[in-house]
Amino acid sequence: MFKPKMIENEKDFFCTKGHKLPVVTIALDPKLSRDERLLCTECLENTCMDGKMVGLRKMIQIVEENQIKQMEKVENIIMDQIKQVEQLHSIVDQMKSFVLQQLNELITILIGWIQNLQKKGQQQSEYSLQEEIEKMVLQRNNTYTTLQPQISEIQKTNFCWISKLHPKLEQFNQFAEYKRCKDILTNIGLESQHITNEQQQINVQKENEELQQLIAELNIQHPQAEQSACSDNLQSFSYDIIQEFSIQKIEQCYAIAINKDCSTLLVGCLSQIKVFEFNQGNIKQIQTLNEHKQYVTTLNFMKKSKQFISGSRDKSIIIWRCDENNLWTLQQRLNGHSFWILCLVLNTNEDLIISGSNDPSIKFWINKNEWVCQQTITDHSSSIYGLSLNQQQNRVISCGYDKLILIMEQQEQNKDWIVIQKIKVEEFGHRICFIDDNIFAFSQYDIEQLTLFEMNPINKQFNKTRDISIKCGLEDECFFPQQYINSKQILLSKNGEYVNLIKKKQNEDFLTEYSIPFRTFCLFGVMSDDGEYLITWDKNSNSIQIRKYKEL
Numbered sequence: 058m059f060k061p062k063m064i065e066n067e068k069d070f071f072c073t074k075g076h077k078l079p080v081v082t083i084a085l086d087p088k089l090s091r092d093e094r095l096l097c098t099e100c101l102e103n104t105c106m107d108g109k110m111v112g113l114r115k116m117i118q119i120v121e122e123n124q125i126k127q128m129e130k131v132e133n134i135i136m137d138q139i140k141q142v143e144q145l146h147s148i149v150d151q152m153k154s155f156v157l158q159q160l161n162e163l164i165t166i167l168i169g170w171i172q173n174l175q176k177k178g179q180q181q182s183e184y185s186l187q188e189e190i191e192k193m194v195l196q197r198n199n200t201y202t203t204l205q206p207q208i209s210e211i212q213k214t215n216f217c218w219i220s221k222l223h224p225k226l227e228q229f230n231q232f233a234e235y236k237r238c239k240d241i242l243t244n245i246g247l248e249s250q251h252i253t254n255e256q257q258q259i260n261v262q263k264e265n266e267e268l269q270q271l272i273a274e275l276n277i278q279h280p281q282a283e284q285s286a287c288s289d290n291l292q293s294f295s296y297d298i299i300q301e302f303s304i305q306k307i308e309q310c311y312a313i314a315i316n317k318d319c320s321t322l323l324v325g326c327l328s329q330i331k332v333f334e335f336n337q338g339n340i341k342q343i344q345t346l347n348e349h350k351q352y353v354t355t356l357n358f359m360k361k362s363k364q365f366i367s368g369s370r371d372k373s374i375i376i377w378r379c380d381e382n383n384l385w386t387l388q389q390r391l392n393g394h395s396f397w398i399l400c401l402v403l404n405t406n407e408d409l410i411i412s413g414s415n416d417p418s419i420k421f422w423i424n425k426n427e428w429v430c431q432q433t434i435t436d437h438s439s440s441i442y443g444l445s446l447n448q449q450q451n452r453v454i455s456c457g458y459d460k461l462i463l464i465m466e467q468q469e470q471n472k473d474w475i476v477i478q479k480i481k482v483e484e485f486g487h488r489i490c491f492i493d494d495n496i497f498a499f500s501q502y503d504i505e506q507l508t509l510f511e512m513n514p515i516n517k518q519f520n521k522t523r524d525i526s527i528k529c530g531l532e533d534e535c536f537f538p539q540q541y542i543n544s545k546q547i548l549l550s551k552n553g554e555y556v557n558l559i560k561k562k563q564n565e566d567f568l569t570e571y572s573i574p575f576r577t578f579c580l581f582g583v584m585s586d587d588g589e590y591l592i593t594w595d596k597n598s599n600s601i602q603i604r605k606y607k608e609l
Contacts, residue, residue: 059132061124063117070113072097083116085109151395158417158439162458163225170218177214181207215245217578293560293570294545296591296604302340304333304601310594311536313583313601314356314365319590323365324601325353330367332385348375348387354536355401360586364388366410368398374412376428393420393430399535402444402453411453415440419455419465421474436463436476442535443489445497454497456486462499462510464519478518480510488550490539492561498525498539500550505529507550507559509567528572530554537581542588545606549584549591556580556593 070080078097086094086108096104111119219242226242229235304324312325315335322333322340328351332344351370358365363379374391396416403410410422417439421432439458446453453465453474462480467473484501491497495512497519506524513520530553537551546561558571579596591604 059128059135061121061128063121067113067117070095072100074100076100080113082110082112085111155396155416159225159228162439163222165458166218166222166225170214170222173214173218174211177207177210181210219245293609294547294558295571295607295609296558296573297607298602298604302603304340305599307594307599307601309352310601311352311354311534311581312356312367313581313592313594314358315583315585315590315592316358316365317360317586319585319587321358322592322601323356323358324594325356325367327352328369328371329353330356343383344385346377346385346387348390349373354398355538357401357403359403359407360405361407364407366401366403368401368412370397372396372398372414374398374401374410374422389428391422391428391430393433394418399440399442400444400538402446404446404450406450409450411444411446413441413444413455413457415458417441417457417459419444419453419463432474434463434465434474434476436479437461440535442485442487443538445489445491445539447491447494447497449494452491452494454489454491456482456489456499458485460485462486462489480519482508487533487535488537488539488552490541490548490550492541492548498541498548498550498559500527500539500552502533503529503553505552507548507552507557523567525559525567525569527552527557527559527569528555528574530574530578533578534581537583540584542584542586545588547584547588551580551582553578554580556582556591 068079071077072080072095073092074097076097076099078099080095080097082096082101084094084096084106086106096106096110222242226235226238307324308326310324310326312323314323315321320334320336322335324331324333328347328349330346330349330353331342332346334341334343349367349369349371353367353369355368356365357367365377365385367375367377369375372392372394374394376388376391377385378388380386391410391412394412394414394416396414398412398414400413401410408424410428412420412422414420417435417437419434419437419441420430421434422428423431437455437457437459438461441455441457443456444453445455451467453463455463455465460482462482463476464478464480465474466477468475482499482501484504486499486501488500489497490499492509495514497510498507499510500507505527507527508521509523509525510519511522512518527550533553539551540549541547542549548559548561548567550557550559554575554577556573556575557569558573559567560570561567575593575595575597577596580593581595582591582593584591589606591606592601593604594601
């Protein structure tokens, strides 16, 4: 790469005696100056030299060989440094891609916020003449009572979007523009509060007390289920809360799991995993696991062995096993994702883990004495929120923030997974779930319906076939995966502030029979494999609530 090059020209070398003849010899006498060491033919004839002398051509050859050896060493050092700088360049390029992705997500949130406010304004611009006349006749046209519901709705909308925007904005707290964004968000909050204060001069304290009383009642008593307005049939089942099973004062919780025989309950509390013994009506905490460094986002029990897997915002997946003392210990940590783990699924043979992240990639981990990443799919362009594996275990579906559904299929020969279909949807979805090998359910963000896709038997492509009405509510979080309980033919779908329970009927139709309101979108949970227990954590109660299946 680098070749030594002498900067002087051999023809420019002359002796100090002024003979103006070519230099032919170099005197290696340290007492001489640099120029005095240069000797021409006449210098050799008239000068007596006691020291060692070397011909100019030979000296040039010796020096050049030394330079080549030195440059080889220098080149090795430089090439090693270049490789490291290239790695740094690659990492910075990834950072650039990630920052652009996060900024695009911020922009998408802001556009959604604007559209949501515009939608609210459009909704509130409509009125009934008869109702307005009724208010005037009965002297109910008080400014406060007229505007209060609209103002409350706008305030709720702003606070929900601020809570969604804030964590993503925090990633840019070193930017000068960050303070300006925070100031605007603060002003929006203050203005909403100021408007509310102006309108609530009448009986503010009384109404706050009534609101607090209502919240307290909601926290103490489980939310009453709401039967679907579309249902012509009577509700056939319910999930009744078991008060004595509640676990109080649980910190922020994103993930819950219960094992196959409903004897062990896992609760992700911030970065910890709390292990509870769940036996014959008794709940007892037996262990706390502290291997994750950030929030635990997903928990999945294995069904054949005493193991479970966890994913976290610390970018790692941990395989846990139960030892002879019935205590859980770390068996292996899987590193490979460059950002948060958002979803995990596990096959029935327990030799395949599929993980989704907002790096964004889907990784396939196989068990060969230890877990290794076999394959990575990068067809999503943004965060991956949901994964589901079909009954035959040969197809995987995913949904993400890029408003894309991927259908992936495992090849019989080389066992590789390939994307066989991409479905573009109108709005991104947090949840997706196979019902059987030919049907899957998908719920889009902030839309009060769940969509079914069915496979065409001729071309093997999935197409949208119908929508199911559900209850939703503003805002949502991607955690709390969809589940289909085959034994009870119930589809569980958390949407915004509701848990919807959708029943598959004998005529292959689906109907939302049962919806549980929680009055908060900060709601996470799981249903047991047999459908007997529904376990949730919500921000209002700050507790784990356990509900039991009951036929009506």
